[in-house]
Every structure is written in C-alpha cells, then in structure tokens.
Amino acid sequence: MTTFAEHQAAPNADAENESRTGMPGIPTWKGVYITVFIVFAVFVVAMWGFEIFFS
Amino acid sequence: MTTLDYLVLFGTILGIATYGVLATRKVGGLDTYLKGDQRIGWGTIGLSVMATQASAITFLSTPGQGFKSGLSFVQNYFGLPLALIIVAGVFLPIYRRLKVYTAYEYLGKRFDGKTRLLGAALFLLQRGLAAGITIYAPAIIVSSVLNWPLGITVLGTGILVVIYTVTGGSEAVSLTQRYQMSVILIGMGVAFAVVLIKLPSDVSAEGALAVAGAMGKLNAVEWKFDINERYTVWSGIFGGLFLSLSYFGTDQSQVQRYLTGRSLRESRMGLMFNAVLKIPMQFFILLLGVLVFVFYQFERQPVFFNEAVWESQKQGAHAETFAGIESRFDAVEDEKSIAIKSFLRARESGSAAAEETAKTQMLTLADASAAIRVEAQEALVAADAQAKASDADYVFITFVLNYLPQGLVGLLVAVIFCAALSSTASELNALGATTMVDFYRHVYKKDADDAHSLKASKWFTGMWGVVAIGFALFANLLENLIEAVNILGSIFYGVVLGVFLVAFFVKWVRGTAVFWGALIAQALVIVLFFQLEISYLWFNFIGCGLTMGFALILQAIRGNQPVSA
Numbered sequence: 001m002t003t004f005a006e007h008q009a010a011p012n013a014d015a016e017n018e019s020r021t022g023m024p025g026i027p028t029w030k031g032v033y034i035t036v037f038i039v040f041a042v043f044v045v046a047m048w049g050f051e052i053f054f055s
Numbered sequence: 056m057t058t059l060d061y062l063v064l065f066g067t068i069l070g071i072a073t074y075g076v077l078a079t080r081k082v083g084g085l086d087t088y089l090k091g092d093q094r095i096g097w098g099t100i101g102l103s104v105m106a107t108q109a110s111a112i113t114f115l116s117t118p119g120q121g122f123k124s125g126l127s128f129v130q131n132y133f134g135l136p137l138a139l140i141i142v143a144g145v146f147l148p149i150y151r152r153l154k155v156y157t158a159y160e161y162l163g164k165r166f167d168g169k170t171r172l173l174g175a176a177l178f179l180l181q182r183g184l185a186a187g188i189t190i191y192a193p194a195i196i197v198s199s200v201l202n203w204p205l206g207i208t209v210l211g212t213g214i215l216v217v218i219y220t221v222t223g224g225s226e227a228v229s230l231t232q233r234y235q236m237s238v239i240l241i242g243m244g245v246a247f248a249v250v251l252i253k254l255p256s257d258v259s260a261e262g263a264l265a266v267a268g269a270m271g272k273l274n275a276v277e278w279k280f281d282i283n284e285r286y287t288v289w290s291g292i293f294g295g296l297f298l299s300l301s302y303f304g305t306d307q308s309q310v311q312r313y314l315t316g317r318s319l320r321e322s323r324m325g326l327m328f329n330a331v332l333k334i335p336m337q338f339f340i341l342l343l344g345v346l347v348f349v350f351y352q353f354e355r356q357p358v359f360f361n362e363a364v365w366e367s368q369k370q371g372a373h374a375e376t377f378a379g380i381e382s383r384f385d386a387v388e389d390e391k392s393i394a395i396k397s398f399l400r401a402r403e404s405g406s407a408a409a410e411e412t413a414k415t416q417m418l419t420l421a422d423a424s425a426a427i428r429v430e431a432q433e434a435l436v437a438a439d440a441q442a443k444a445s446d447a448d449y450v451f452i453t454f455v456l457n458y459l460p461q462g463l464v465g466l467l468v469a470v471i472f473c474a475a476l477s478s479t480a481s482e483l484n485a486l487g488a489t490t491m492v493d494f495y496r497h498v499y500k501k502d503a504d505d506a507h508s509l510k511a512s513k514w515f516t517g518m519w520g521v522v523a524i525g526f527a528l529f530a531n532l533l534e535n536l537i538e539a540v541n542i543l544g545s546i547f548y549g550v551v552l553g554v555f556l557v558a559f560f561v562k563w564v565r566g567t568a569v570f571w572g573a574l575i576a577q578a579l580v581i582v583l584f585f586q587l588e589i590s591y592l593w594f595n596f597i598g599c600g601l602t603m604g605f606a607l608i609l610q611a612i613r614g615n616q617p618v619s620a
Binding site: 032 | 126129133136137139140143144264265267268269271273274275276288323327330331334335338
C-alpha cells in the first residue's frame, strides 16, 4: 500500500484535466459553483416571496 | 388495493430489481463490485445520490409534515447546496486521486490505522442500525393501512434488496436507483396533480394557496435567529451545512455513490444536480402535504389519521369518549368548511374588511379543530400508554388509498417501496464495502487478493442484510432503541466531519492528536446533548468545532512529532 505522501506526489491527470472543465456554457468549476449558489439564493428569495404573497 | 394496483406495484418493484440483477450479472472484480468500474454517468449518479438520501419515510413523513407544520422543514436543506459545492471541490478530487474504496481508507492514508478504524466503526454503528429502520419504518405504516402482515412485508422488502445488492454490487445499486428515483418523481408528480384536481370545483389553486397562507402553512422562510427554534434560515444554513457536509462528504453510503463516476466531471455534475434540485424537490413534497391539508378542509378528515389505532379504541373500554371527540370534531370541521368558503368569497369580493372578518372566523374554527385533535391524541395515550400520539406519517398514505384512482394507488405504494429499496441498497452496499476494506482487509487478511476480497464483500453485504432484516423484524419490540438510533446519528456526524476537515485543511495535525481529540469531543457532545435543549442540527456544528479545536490543541501540545507511515 502506498503512503499518503506518495499519493500526493503522484501525477494526477484526472484532476488536472478536468478541474478546469465545467459545464456547457460555464467553462470553469468555480463558475459552476457560483451559479449553483446564485440558483440557491434565488430559490430562497422566491420561497420567501411566495410566503409573503399568500400570507 | 385492486388487482390493477397490485400488478402496478409488484411489476414496478420486481421489474426494476430483476433488471438490476440481469444488467450486472457479470461482475468482473472488486473495482466493479465496489465502484461500478467507475463508468457511471452524471445523471445516474445524481439520481443515485438523491435516492440514497430519500428513504421511504421521506415520502410518507414529509407530506405529513407539510400537512401539520407547513413548509418550514424545507429550511433544513438550506446548507445542502453549499455542502455539495465543498464536497465537489475539495473532498471528491482527493478521494478520486487516492483511488480509495471508502472514505475511511483516506483517513488511514492521511493519519493512521486507528483513526481510520474510528471513522469506519462510527459509520458501521450508525448505518448498521439505520438500515434496519429504513426497512422497518415504511413496513409498519404500509402493513398497518393495508392490513399486510408486518413480518412478511419486512422480509419481502429485505430479501429483495439483499438479492440484487449482493449479486450486482455498486453498479446494481446505481442502476436500480436511477429507475426507482424516476418512479418516485413520477409518482409524486401524479399525486400533486390529483390533489389539485380533487379540490372542490369552486376552489382554484390560487384560492387553495390563499387558504394555506392564511392558516400559516406557507411558512417557508424564517429569518429570526432563535437557537431554540427547530427550523430557521440560520439553523438550516449553519447546522444543515455541517450535517450535509458530514453526510455527503464522509458517509460511505453517499461517498460510494459518487465514486462510481466515470470521471471527476461526471461525479461533480451528479453532486451539482442534487445541489440544484434537492431544495425544489423537498419544497414540492411539503407543498403537496399543504395541498392535502387544504383538500381535507372540504372533505371529511379523520380526527386521527392512524385509523386502525383510532378504530380499535372506539371499540374498546372508552368507546363513548372517543365517539364524543369524533362527533365534536366533525361538527367543527363542517363549520370550518363553510367559514373557509366565506373567506374565499370575501377575498374575491375585494373587501378587505370582509376578508379580515371571515379570516378571523376561519382561524378561530381552525384553532378549535386543532384543540380537539390534541384532545384526541391525549385520549389515545391515556387509554394506551404505548400508543403513538403522532399521526403525521399516516396522512399522505390515507389520502392516497382513499382518493387516488385504481392503478395510481399501486404506483404510489410502489413509490414508497422504491424509496425503501433504494436507500437500503446504498446502506448495505456501503456497510459491506467498509467491513471488507477497512476491517477485514486492513486488520485481518492484509494479503487478500481481489477474487477473495470480492467474495468477502458479497458475504459481508449479505451479512449486513441479515442484520438489517433481523433488526427490522424485532424493531417493534424496541421502540426506544429506534429513537436512540436517530439520536446517535445526530450526535456522531459532527465529530466524524471534524476529523475529515482536519484531514483536508490542517496539514500539520497528525493522527494521534485527531484521534484523541475526536474521542474527547464525542464525550463532550454526548454530555451537552443531555444538558442543552437546542435544535439537534446544532450538534453537528458543535461536534465538528470541538473535534477540530481539541485536535489543534493536542497537536500543539505534542509538538511536531515524526509521522508514522
């Protein structure tokens, strides 16, 4: 079994190639995460508005 | 249920299970069995992660929760998107890079053997018991309302899930979950449409929501910061973040699902699928419960939804008391229906004063109705100390059985069993993998080759299946133990997460410090659990913070010791 240090030092093509590739239209994962967070914020505001509208 | 319903029910659950067995009958090796050869696409991963989290009780209890308490429970999931972003960005690349089979294997590589065993043992303790409850909880409700023998229901569910999980491993779990989750989503969509159609012809969807809003059932967002309030935006975001981070990042039943991805991108997309869709899904399931509540404002509703229990008391020694409660409840409900119609007419007339008057009358009667319900629950407990006062889990199934057309009843009961099978399959798969990888091959048989390990994995998965079925068969004798299992989950998760966060983010802390830090933190969390009366979500945050704090302090005291590789 290899050690943690050996694993860390090993080349990691998987992560290197793909960490920069997001979704169609959003080229980076950072962009994807920000988009997901914005979608969440929109949901919260929408649910709050829904509650106020029908209260 | 009619013959058509039984055909739909058994056709659906047996068809999916058979497909799972046939599609994965040629398991190549250990990698295929534990990680599905890492060739699963993001859509299947997304549905698989969702199906693992959503147990049958989710689809029985959540509409009931919407019926009783409105939408506030949705806030419980507010920390989930942020947690999934952290898991996708930090946890997942490391797991894939280290090519681990289990999350706890990573702790062994990062720290040492004892920390790995601690993480794995906490997981086995929680999930081993929870797997039994995942089978038992829906079985007790379905067998009660359909008059099925409880033991046969438990055995049927348990044996079916054990067969396809043991034979096909992780790939069978993911493939069956894709179809089970599809059935669940279609079934819940159908139920949503039916409840809207079944509303009285003079009550529009907008009118129904106005009634729900006036009765305080659309309370989705509570901004007030109150640590004693169970569901607020803040307990959801902070407590929910730590709970979700622990569950999705360190619980093997979830980790194993996204490790099956054909690439890092596919696994990440599967997690983002959940980050976006989980909150709307929970919102609509709760809203379904709210609409069932509105529906029952115009239809005769039982004073206690667990009708088998209620009817048995009505035939018993206190028959007069129960009949009296029921007749008073029916009278108030009739008056309330009229008041609600008046409220809707006043609302349409545009007169604010008339609307306010009608609303006040409607709410007064709603309070009277709620008071009689409480009285009914107290009478049940007084007559039988073992009786459960809550009937929320029975609301949705009662609606389904009484108001859905033939065929759709079978579909909705299939939804409940699909959810039970899918979450149990993930649990058994993860329990088998952890027992084999973190205990058997790590401690007992270090030189085991892949063929031997594959065989051992199947045996361990089957063994956990037998444990889960056994626990489910005897769970009715151990009601308090069920509660204890739920408590165990809420107080252990934070500590496990603390260990993983130290592993990922505090590189100078070593195994011994985090091991003892975790043990001390766990003891303190248990003490605090009995001392503090706060929402259970906060214990995830407290356990995590204490573990990290103690690990840092102990490492600072020990100094920079050499690493024992």
